[in-house]
Amino acid sequence: MRARITFTKQGALRYTGHLDLHRLWERAMRRAELPITYSQGFRPQPKINLAAALPLGFSSRGEVLDVRLNEEIPVEDISKRLKDSLPPDIHVISVESVDERAPALQTQVLSAAYDVHLAEPVEGSELTRKVEELMMSESLPRERRGKTYDLRPLIEVLCVVTEDDGIIWLRMTLSARDGATGRPEEVLNVLGIEPEYTRVERTRLIFKE
């Protein structure tokens, strides 16, 4: 069967990278005694696909993976078995059964939503002005690894949120298609905010229908 797991990744696990996370899931499933399907060949690989790499340091409330299992197992059982097998900073939100023939998970990601919390207080009106200016602009040429690209079309949503107690933070949705991935730190740079003084959380991944 093909199971789709949505999970959180927080706390210490913010510092576990993509490849290590892959390994972590493989071990968790071994502990949970879920019969993972392995690829054929000299070095069999577990058939686990993570939807989109989460940058190091970001937490997440909604990561998604697909895993292929050798047996049909009720999704509630998968969920229950994984509960006791995962490290403390990862929690399963949902498990669903997916059509075996559905396209690969990674090819279905459209965009990703983020909440950005600021460690240093900022002037709300000033930030709102900058955000508006950014959203009004036609293009935002940026350079990354020696290549220029336009950041503007990658930004789908960007807004300033003001809490009742006056605390201000940012919410954004950025494109996450293959070859067109917007990075929250690039947006923060344009806004004149040091990414070092922020805490970014991915809130969800948005997929093709």
Next chain:
Amino acid sequence: MLTPEQIETKLDRILLKVQKPGRYVGGELNSTVKDWDKVQTRVAFIFPDIYDIGISNVGIKILYDQVNQRDDSLAERAYAPWVDMETLMRKHGIPLYTLESKRPLACFDLIGFTLPYETLYTNTLNILDLAGIPVRSADRDETHPIIIAGGHSATNPEPMHAFIDAFTIGEGEEVIHDIINIVQTFKRSMFKRYDLLVALAKIPGVYVPQFYETTYLEDRTVAYTQPTIPEAPNIINKRIVGKLPPPPVKFIVPNIEVVHNRVSVEIMRGCTRGCRFCQAGMITRPVRERSVQEVVDAADQAVRATGFEELALMSLSSSDYTYVNELVDAISKRFEGRKLTVSLPSLRIESVSVDLMDKLKQHRSGGFTLAPEAASERMRRIINKFIPDEEIINTTRDIYSRGWKTIKLYFMIGHPSETIEDVQAIVDLCKRVIDEGRKAAGWKVKLNVGVSTFVPKPQTPFQWVSCDTRDSILEKQALLKRQLLKDKNIKLSWTKPEDTLLEAWLTRGDRRMAEVIYSAWKNGAKFDAWGNEAKIQDAWLPAFEEHGLDPAFYTHRQRRTDEVFPWEHITAAVRKNFLFQDFRQSLEGQIRVDCRLNCFACGILPTFANLRRENPGKGWKCPDVKSPVTVTTNQLPVISDQVPVVGD
């Protein structure tokens, strides 16, 4: 002192600037986080190298479990931060903290270092400094944690005597509880650190160096080391457990890649082989075995609790485990179809070992490792690891023909009385091994040759001999490289002479070495186990010079037979005269058989007669003890004036 929250906030600002930040955040499955305020005693255990290496240390794991099983105590962990992290921690005023609660080390009652090898000494000083704890024992007061250390290096604790408050000699499973109990009693009320240390010094197997003094002879060798207070014993005998406690099963599963991702189950402790160069084989006696059932059950539980893909069945000599065949059968049966790699290290060089590995159905890609240690039969007699050449050839041919492509052979150079012919013999043997392999299995066969350099370790039969010189080591290594690397299918690795010498100075040092270690650390030495020739020149040699000490005095000097060693007051219960007799036998090329076949009265039984009596039967490999035996202390050997002729 910073709170855990303050430390976490500071960490968030720096962690993305360092390599592998996952080393510094904890949160691993199977780590134990207890309520800080609900226990009386808090212990931090430290492996003084990076997380990637330290996380899989079994010794720390055993002690971590021992302490966390107590309701009144907690144990947490810390490792040495890598250089990039250390720089940022110092810059941002972050003291070294534990991974579980993110509390500064200075908040703990007790800090326990494991020192399995000597090249961790400068890291130990650095860690204390990074924790804001005075590096020298003499500068600590009632507000500081008690610093303890144990592990194989504690066999000669003297070079670290100025920095460690109390060493534990031997096995830690029981003594850790004795120490915690004492610390708890004292910390309940106003106490003097001095009184607490005196109480620790009274625990069997605990050495509190500040209560001892060393006197030197005119020739700068040790005259004697003796206690300065009546409560401290003259001789500190190691502690052992009569029966191995259940092995740890809830291994910590790191969230990042580390060196060894595996479950380790100790099948047997100690070794009866008596290889004369081997410190572990001398100081971990007596042999105590676990039952097959216990090993297999523990392995199963541990694999389930971790999801690890690899299981290591640990011992100093797997082939000597009485039920090795039964164990291998039981393991293959239990883990069939579970994608588990099983390693069974330190197999004897004989075809039976190949059968064992065959049964474990391992990937042939991993290579098959054997350690002849010396290549000429003469040399193998001297080191007491006798195997006829033909046995090596037959076994390796068998390995190749059964499908392994790669064999790894480990040798040592610099053995006592070694000549260039003995080194040439390594070349000749390796060529024969690969030639025979080609005849049996074709041109694809590969041979990896690892050649380390012998260091005469304390508490071994070779403790009297001198180290090989740098020039001689280089000459021998040049010969190996010149001749072995001609063959494209032979790979050679070796130890740099500088690394060997550093290990030798530190393992053979006396109390005066402490100042050298301190100065070398001040000069920038750390991570000495990682090899760095420049550090010898820039940090270590100037440190020796600063304190008017000659490195060659420690390493390139034949010991008189009546010389008092710096570690004379510490004993692993193997008597000095036993070691000396064994040394004399080596000079005559006499081998000593496995002591399961014939007890040579090494000293273990008289020292631990009561423990043996309480644990009769097959668990121990020493003869049973029936009548009460009077315990003899470590007697000085009766020695002639004749100086041994080897090792110059």
